[in-house]
Amino acid sequence: MRIEFHGAAGGEVTGSCHLIEAAGKRILFDCGMVQGGREADARNAEPFAFAPASIDALVISHAHIDHIGRVPLLVKRGFKGPIYAQAATCDLFPIMLLDAASLSEHNAERTNREHASGQPEVAPLYTAADVIAAQAQLHPLPYEADTDILPGVTLRLHEAGHILGSAMLELRADSRSVLFTGDLGMRGTPILRDPAPAPRTDLILMESTYGDRNHKDRAATVAELGQILAAARADGGNVVIPAFAVGRSQELLYWFAEHFEDWNLAPWTIFLDSPMAAKVMAVYDHHEELFDADAAKVWQGRIKPFKLPNLRVSAGVEDSKAINRIHGGAIVIAGSGMANGGRVRHHLANNLAFARNHVIFVGYQAAGTLGRLLVNGVKQVRLFGEEITVRARIHTVGGLSAHADQQGLLEWYGDSPSHPPVALAHGENPAREALVAMLKQRFGITVTLSQPGMRLEV
Structure with missing residues (x-):
């Protein structure tokens, strides 16, 4: 061999x-x-x-x-x-x-x-x-x-x-x-x-x-995510989370369901701006036999990950564009996870310049991607032909890897x-x-x- x-x-x-x-x-x-x-x-x-x-x-x-x-x-x-x-x-x-x-x-x-x-x-x-x-x-x-x-x-x-x-x-x-x-x-x-x-x-x-x-302890990481959302709420801005359509998007919704009340998520509007992630959720629902025991309990709970009361799944391009008219109170989960393509680049283009906004990276960022540049602290990025000064707060939550x-x-x-x-x-x-x-x-x-x-x- x-x-x-x-x-x-x-x-x-x-x-x-x-x-x-x-x-x-x-x-x-x-x-x-x-x-x-x-x-x-x-x-x-x-x-x-x-x-x-x-x-x-x-x-x-x-x-x-x-x-x-x-x-x-x-x-x-x-x-x-x-x-x-x-x-x-x-x-x-x-x-x-x-x-x-x-x-x-x-x-x-x-x-x-x-x-x-x-x-x-x-x-x-x-x-x-x-x-x-x-x-x-x-x-x-x-x-x-x-x-x-x-x-x-x-x-x-x-x-x-x-x-x-x-x-x-x-x-x-x-x-x-x-x-x-x-x-x-x-x-x-x-x-x-x-x-x-x-x-x-x-x-x-x-x-x-x-x-x-080594990653940060998972419990500490989840607590950190809650703290970032609380700070973002106090700042009155939006939260943009670049996330892969398979895996990370579903995990985020899982944590949102489990901590819906103690993180006071009800005032937010949570957007899953990824038609692909929406299709992936259907695959997850079709393969519950692959879930672990804890997930099986959460799926039976009062607040279900894929049916959060304030979750909006963007179906078309116009739905996605409408999100960019919201200047506070939105949590936007969109692909791609490394921000090197997809709808998240539009959301970054509309949110990076404002100090009230927060961007959370929740996975590995490969060399050469926009995600890696932002994680490394770059002060300016070029998106859709425009130079954008990065004033939003950039967070790396590595324990969710x-x-x-x-x-x-x-x-x-x-x-x-x-x-x-x-x-x-x-x-x-x-x-x-x-x-x-x-x-x-x-x-x-x-x-x-x-x-x-x-x-x-x-």
């Missing part, structure tokens, strides 16, 4: 893509978009480092765009094999990718309008038709069941606790096995069950997004049978280098830092 690293390697977090060769077959783990930085669009359009038609099967860890965003392009360029994923991930797949296709088509159309005559037309990365073609190749799987996906190749999915349907991928062939964590969640994450323990395996391909730091922190990664690995060798991906260099040192110090194991194009024998 051999692994080739083709994305989220060499110190990058996004663009997950790993090729496994086993039993004479070629299996791809994830096929995600690169996010952040000026070259992201160009990089996503580049040829794959392998022939798509040569891939026998694709296995998806979960439905975030940095893990599935190039799947329609893979199919468009010749991949015809089966695509395996947990059942909830299969339900989220078209929601996420039809939105990505729409964005790509819109950007191509705008670019072509702005081009001088005679310049070649720009084509979208892929279209809605490409997404539908890829969707036809999906094969939903349950957790904790062996599936022979190819002759001599067995796949088993384990709960990763990152978002609904997220899975660790265990692949067995040629009397060898590898476990890919995908994105590993924190224990105690609301709604989701905790990550499953690692099975006995010959190599763990592990994420390292927060390999150099859907990724395991350094302690969580070490504890999860420490419980693994026989402590196998590790290859680290999905982390910026400082994060994964810190995790290497801790893994070697604590367990005395061999740790490989993945690099683009590197081949590793298992």
Whole structure:
């Protein structure tokens, strides 16, 4: 068995893509978009480092765009094999990718309008038709069941606790096995069950997004969120929360429901300005069997997360635009989570210049994104052709991260049978280098830092 690293390697977090060769077959783990930085669009359009038609099967860890965003392009360029994923991930797949296709088509159309005559037309990365073609190749799987996906190749999915349907991928062939964590969640994450323990395996391909730091205690983080909302209420402004449509938006509504009265949320109007997040809520409702015990109780409570009395879900563009006429008393949850696209950029453009407003970042911000710039304290940003002075208060609430922190990664690995060798991906260099040192110090194991194009024998 051999692994080739083709994305989220060499110190990058996004663009997950790993090729496994086993039993004479070629299996791809994830096929995600690169996010952040000026070259992201160009990089996503580049040829794959392998022939798509040569891939026998694709296995998806979960439905975030940095893990599935190039799947329609893979199919468009010749991949015809089966695509395996947990059942909830299969339900989220078209929601996420039809939105990505729409964005790509819109950007191509705008670019072509702005081009001088005679310049070649720009084509979208892929279209809605490409997404539908890829969707036809999906094969939903349950957790904790062996599936022979190819002759001599067995796949088993384990709960990763990152978002609904997220899975660790265990692949067995040629009397060898590898476990890919995908994105590993924190224990105690609301709604989701905790990550499953690692099975006995010959190599763990592990994420390292927060390999150099620990999150704030979750209870303290939730209390901090309540304090920020109280301060924002006193300031008389709005609160803008960039949040991914899958995972973080639902978690925020969960906390709002649980603390509706003690945070005095009734005077606010809470906007979920994301048609995609609204569709995702329907998928959550369809998969309550994946909820943890605490979430099941909250869903039975008087105030339900997705039916808050003051929740408004924006259906169309005009609904979204109307929010920007509100100058106080609005909590706006909108995508994208890193503020590098989506409706949240309009809300930031309308709110950043005013000291009464607050912006709360509740997840990882990749290098090169607007979110990272704001978290780093930039004083001016350019949005929609205008320079905007940042006067709003910027908050980072790291304890709500859907990724395991350094302690969580070490504890999860420490419980693994026989402590196998590790290859680290999905982390910026400082994060994964810190995790290497801790893994070697604590367990005395061999740790490989993945690099683009590197081949590793298992």
